[in-house]
Amino acid sequence: MNSEHTFDIAIIGSGLGGLACGSILSQQGYKVCILEQHYQIGGCLQDFKRQGVVFDTGMHYIGSYENGQILNTLFRYFGIYDKIQASRLSENGFDVINIAGEEFALPQGVVNFKKKLVEHFPDESKAIDTYFNKLQDIYDSVDLINLRDIPTDDLPRKKGLDENVFEFVFSITANVDLQNILCGLNSLYAGKKESASLFIHSIITLFYLQSAYKLDGGGGQIARAFKSVIERNGGVIRTKAKAEVLKCEEGEVKSLILASGEEIKAKQYISNIDPLTTMEMLEGANIRKVFIKRLREQEQTTSCFSVYIKLKEKTFNYLNANYYYYDEKNVWALDSYSVENWPQGYMIYFSESDEFRGFAENITIISPMDFAEMKPWENTGIENRGASYLKMKEDKAELLIQMVEKTYPEIRSCIEEMFTSSPLTFRDYTGVRRGAMYGVLTDSRNPYDSQIMPKTRVKNLFLTGQNVNMHGVLGVSVAALLTCGEIMGMNKIMSDLRKHVVKN
Template structure:
């Protein structure tokens, strides 16, 4: 029977970060992945000879001295991932039919750039940026050096993202422009917290980067570190039961067969899915399970991959968000019954062999699970003709929308590949194909912020369902999970001083 100090369920970013940190600090670690390819949102898949990314399109906080850069430096993987820094004067371009706006890197540059388009809003922009900075200052490298991963308190989770933005300016277009990061955390105008908005915005202002080639290189780098530290990452290994003895986890059953013994278990699965496979103990009460099962998930995405002729399309070093007139980034939850396309994120990666060109252009629009629910009980590539026709109609809707802004979008396109929330669900294991996990609700933050510690003493949670969405959020919650074993001061100082 295999024995490890720690078994980690799930090989997405959260699971691999926990595995890399804990194995580096001397624990014997085993990471279990139910699919054949590890990585979660950082896994890739190949179509027509091109590697396509599942979920991550760009990452923030990667300038030297920023949090993610420091974490990856501590793990020794910065030299193993190839990145390109996005345009400093406009890493995100927000385009309406009549005008476009730029998100520039750096707080002062961000204010100055938007103040040129909104000259009477300079003071409001300064006020907005101060609010962003005040919240983001709870997570800094200096804080890590002092032994604190975060100094946030619950009060900051009680601010509404939309109401805060609406209270800063009366200019409707500026409200829309400042809301743009909502698409990066599945923002809901009715419930999303300004804390998530502020942390997401600040992250990208302090170093927005793209992977050159596939984002799966981060997955590969973390796995090499885990294995180099003596740990294991096992694919096609589904955790089918978490065994308990006297309110303590004793091990994880894999594929309904063998048991892997463990002193601790960290699960990056949805907390409800984790507890569904956990032996019932006196600590896991029905009321707790009922609360977890009632928490809503964020929306998913419909993605169109335009596979281009080799070295035919020039690489563009920024993201482009196209919006219909009067629309903003909250549209999918503001109008849940409207299935029309009113906003599209256009992104691309530089070719790893020649960064002047791109091989794949991605078009993403938010999609609620209800649109694909009729096929929820089907399997990938076996969903039937009606599903294929649904995807073709949605693809044409997206292309028709984008052509209003870029009539040449299909030039040099050899093939088109599409994915839906069902694809995301099947590839990453997220409920309803949710892109960002459990929605965080400013009206009752305690109900949607999941504690790292479960009701079972040596079972911990990690991943974006726990605290904050996105790459930065998953990294921070993974470190907090690790701190339960290593101590917050110890691991924070090691990373801060790396």
């Protein structure tokens, strides 16, 4: 590729947002180039192989994947649905929450979940109805995920964004056990009691309750499916191509300079990397200092420590569900986080053995971890952090295994190989600031400071990704629609989306 080559769209970053934008635009005839600084595409979709076993880094399961449901429709629109291998998690309990030794399995379907809650809490039926009516009202208010035309050029304020999850749940019931169950999946958005947004909670909760699927073969297949679609439509995806400078003149980007010195020219540019990093790449643009200050001061969600375990054959039963554990009767453990009391809980994701059905081949254990603990090694590189870092990871893994043994006392004897990753690993492989699991924290007390629009003051530069709308496969997919809507027209996208609805 020579430096004179010109594209319609140049996209920085090959995470889900960048790939989804590339798929949408390339299918519409735009000449697309995606630039990825690492050797592997996908961002949080990446998987990796150790000892012949594939592990996911970020995408562990998906929701609303039945025909007619939103992610099913989005994947069909992106052109990747027929390339994804997925199967339903357990109908009777796709997510299992253990709160201080008491387990509660969440069944698929809002009606089923409500019924089970009423059976367990017969005196709380009014509170349970109030809870689900509120969540459904918020979900139904979002035009885009309900496939309605967007009525104006300005996106409407999100209902529930400035309401607090805990305060709402506390206001409808004094039953602590019910409160904990209703809020028990807050680890999916790194919720804190004082700041968790009811909008985020509502969308994520109903997204998974409508239907929940595991990705057979891992989340990396999504990135590979996107790659196939984009390249089939004439798009170019380049790895080891780090974007360093966006050269601007007269209020628009004229070219993009790679770390190698190569110049990429396009009519329009989309950044799927951190908005602050994007703004800092601009050369010759008039970006308000107050905006940069706002980006720098945005609170990031917590990072995580992960243990990846290859299991001995036929030693550990497979659970067709995800497992969430809280050591105390408090699902808001992030509020009392400290180095001394880590870990306070964890998530486990299971992969079934193809050869020995009913047994797990590997498991991934994830526990929230503050990036501040990485300060001694913050400026080191991958595979070059020293003995003290390796010792820290060994100690953390041991503490996490000890906690898992409370529920699975046999786990240690089932381990064949074990690998770990820290917040630094997550930061360096995904490019996410401070290794934040879910990007910028949406704070119900000041929600609009965390909201970033896809359109920037540089007229041919757009943003996408988890910080534009919200995190997760649904949030980032919607962000890609919003970004492409700035280029193609939002209601053109909505019209095309509705053509991809497949009803049962």
